[in-house]
Amino acid sequence: MFEALPEPKADAILALMAAFREDTRENKLDLGVGIYKDSMGKTPIMGAVKAAEKKLIETQDTKAYVSPLGSAPFCKAMIEQVFGSEADTGRIKAVQSVGGSGALRILADLMKQGRPDADMWVSDPTWPNHLPLMGAAGYTLHKYPYYDASNGQVDFDAMLTALGKARAGDIVVLHGCCHNPTGADLSSEQWSTLIDFLEANDLFPLVDLAYQGFGDGLDEDAAAVRLMASRLPEMVVAASCSKNFGLYRERVGTAMVMATDAAAATRAHGLLGSVIRANYSMPPDHGANSTEIVLSDSTLNNEWRAELEVMRLRMMNLRQQFSDALRKRSNSERFDYIAHQKGMFSRLPLNTEQIDTLRTGHGIYIVGDGRINIAGLPEEGLDTLADAICTVMAES
Numbered sequence: 001m002f003e004a005l006p007e008p009k010a011d012a013i014l015a016l017m018a019a020f021r022e023d024t025r026e027n028k029l030d031l032g033v034g035i036y037k038d039s040m041g042k043t044p045i046m047g048a049v050k051a052a053e054k055k056l057i058e059t060q061d062t063k064a065y066v067s068p069l070g071s072a073p074f075c076k077a078m079i080e081q082v083f084g085s086e087a088d089t090g091r092i093k094a095v096q097s098v099g100g101s102g103a104l105r106i107l108a109d110l111m112k113q114g115r116p117d118a119d120m121w122v123s124d125p126t127w128p129n130h131l132p133l134m135g136a137a138g139y140t141l142h143k144y145p146y147y148d149a150s151n152g153q154v155d156f157d158a159m160l161t162a163l164g165k166a167r168a169g170d171i172v173v174l175h176g177c178c179h180n181p182t183g184a185d186l187s188s189e190q191w192s193t194l195i196d197f198l199e200a201n202d203l204f205p206l207v208d209l210a211y212q213g214f215g216d217g218l219d220e221d222a223a224a225v226r227l228m229a230s231r232l233p234e235m236v237v238a239a240s241c242s243k244n245f246g247l248y249r250e251r252v253g254t255a256m257v258m259a260t261d262a263a264a265a266t267r268a269h270g271l272l273g274s275v276i277r278a279n280y281s282m283p284p285d286h287g288a289n290s291t292e293i294v295l296s297d298s299t300l301n302n303e304w305r306a307e308l309e310v311m312r313l314r315m316m317n318l319r320q321q322f323s324d325a326l327r328k329r330s331n332s333e334r335f336d337y338i339a340h341q342k343g344m345f346s347r348l349p350l351n352t353e354q355i356d357t358l359r360t361g362h363g364i365y366i367v368g369d370g371r372i373n374i375a376g377l378p379e380e381g382l383d384t385l386a387d388a389i390c391t392v393m394a395e396s
Contacts, residue, residue, distance in 0.1 A: 012368055013128075020365045028363035029385070031372040034180070034344065035248055036311060039379050046246045048304035052293035056286070066285055068276040069269070070096020074288040077295035078254040081218070082209060082239050084226050090262040092229075093269035094254050095276065096283045100210045100240025101129060103255035107206060107236045108137035109275045110257070110268065115169050115204070122173045123147075123159075125347075125369060127180045127208070130173060142166070147182045149349060152337025154184050160197055168202035176237070177221040178211035178343025181371035185215065185342050191224045195231050207237045213244040213308045214315065215342035233260045241291050243344070244308055250287025311375075315344060318377045325386035347371050354392045362388045 016032045035043050069075070075094040083092055097103035111118070120139040122130050123146035135141055144162035148155040163172060174194075179185055186194065198205055205228060212221045228235055241252035255272060259265035276283070294300045319339050326335035338346050348370040350358070358364040364385065366372055378385065 016365055016367065019359070023363060023365075025363040028365070029376070029378060030365045031376045032365045032367045033376070034373055036243060036246065036344065036375045037373070039314075041376075043248070044246065046304060046307045048294050048300045048307060049245055049247065049290055051303070052290040052297070052300055053286075055293055056289050060289070063285075065282050066096075068095075068273045068282055070283045071285070071288050071292060073296065074292040075254060077292050078239060079256060081295065082212070082222055082225055082237060082254075082256065083229055083258075084219070084222065087226075087229065091260070091265050092256060092258045093265045093272075094256040095269065095272045096288050097238075097253040097255045097276075098280060098283055099242060099251040099253040100208065100238050101133060101253070102251065102280070102283075103238035103240070103253040104130070104133050104206075104208065105137065106272060106275045106279060107238055107255050107257075108134050108139065109279070110272055111171060111204070111206070111236065112137055112139070113271065114268075115171070118169050118171050118204070119167065120171045120173060120206075121163060121166055121203075123175065123179070125181055126173070126175075127210075130208070134173070139171075144172075146179075147184055147347070149347070152182075152184060152341065152347075154186055154190065156186070156190050156193075160194070163197065163203065164201070166201065166203055169204065171204045171206055172198065173206050173208060174224075176207045176209035176212070176225050177215040178345070180210065180343070181345050181347060181367070181369060183338075183341030183343050183346040183374070186224070188223070191227060195228055198228075199232055205232065205235045207235065209237055210240040211243050211343045212239065214312055214344055217312070218244075218305065218308070229258055234258060241287065245287075245291055245294070245304070247287045247291065250290075251284055252287035252291055315374050318374050318379070319346070321379075322374075322377055322382050322386070325382040326390065329383070329386040329390045344373060344375055345371055346374060348389065350389075350393070351396070354396050357392050357396070358388060361392075364388060 020030045038044050074096055079087055079092055079094050097106060119142055120134050121142045121144050124143035145155050145158035177185055207225055212218060215221045225237055235258045237256040239254045242248045257268045259268055294304045323335055323339035350370040355366050
């Protein structure tokens with residue numbers, strides 16, 4: 001049996017994490033792992049979440065299964081957070097999922113039933129796990145150009161040109177905000193043009209909303225989803241609570257379906273239950289219930305929003321300071337794009353050799369495509385980091 005199995009491919013980010021742990025240098029710096037870190041380099045538990053967990057423990061009287069669909073109050077609260085208080089909940093249904101990744105997979109399985117011949121289009125670059133998640137669901141995958149590394153912006157014309165080759169009925173994976181790995185987002189005008197394009201070409205949007213609240217704010221980061229909902233007949237959204245609630249290990253997410261009418265939405269909702277039952281049967285409860293308490297309790301909700309805003313502003317400030325340090329050290333504007341991007345990630349124009357040199361010579365750990373975690377930047381020592389980057393780039 002197992003002797004016939006192929007050797008597994010190493011996960012580059014997990015391998016980077018292991019190498020970082022084994023590095024004994026005191027001044028080592030991890031910019032690779034995609035989790036939020038505070039000024040002490042820790043990933044804290046948010047105060048509002050801790051309070052909600054305490055309330056949950058004190059009041060919960062059973063550990064029985066909820067249902068494959070998960071917590072109904074949690075799903076209702078998440079629909080409002082993503083689609084807004086004026087959302088047409090007759091046409092929009094949601095299920096609790098095992099993180100944002102689980103939401104992507106069960107939505108992919110559902111759409112495979114609805115459009116078995118559809119291909120799927122993902123941005124180039126995109127979050128690496130999009131490819132195995134969607135490929136495992138049986139889709140033929142295509143890439144559309146997204147990022148212009150020469151200016152750190154979206155290559156919108158190339159994006160539309162490539163998507164013009166998609167067939168009617170194909171599915172387009174879109175990052176709702178804070179694009180991973182580039183940090184380059186579509187402008188409001190570009191989103192509007194893209195929505196017209198999707199409608200005219202009968203292309204179906206799957207929106208991955210993993211970083212709501214990390215870009216311009218909770219409502220602002222949901223603007224693209226809400227605009228699509230107001231103008232398109234159908235769409236699906238995978239939302240994660242890992243980042244904006246700091247619930248990485250609790251695996252809290254939501255798979256949302258917006259259909260043409262209430263009957264179609266109800267049918268899709270029921271079929272998602274069957275998909276979940278065949279995948280992992282029941283979702284975990286603790287994180288979703290804690291999230292629902294935060295969203296439904298006005299005091300905790302306000303506390304959480306304030307904490308999230310501190311995180312968002314910290315990353316914005318780090319972007320600006322890092323951009324300034326690189327401008328000063330390089331005596332050029334080539335890194336100014338970092339300050340204008342959104343969310344937790346950005347990409348440095350580094351090749352494999354330069355990334356290896358930064359790791360071996362300076363203890364700076366960066367993912368192989370040049371993606372850096374903005375939240376991992378040191379508040380003290382940005383000049384030193386900029387010097388190391390510019391030195392390595394100049395020497396090769």
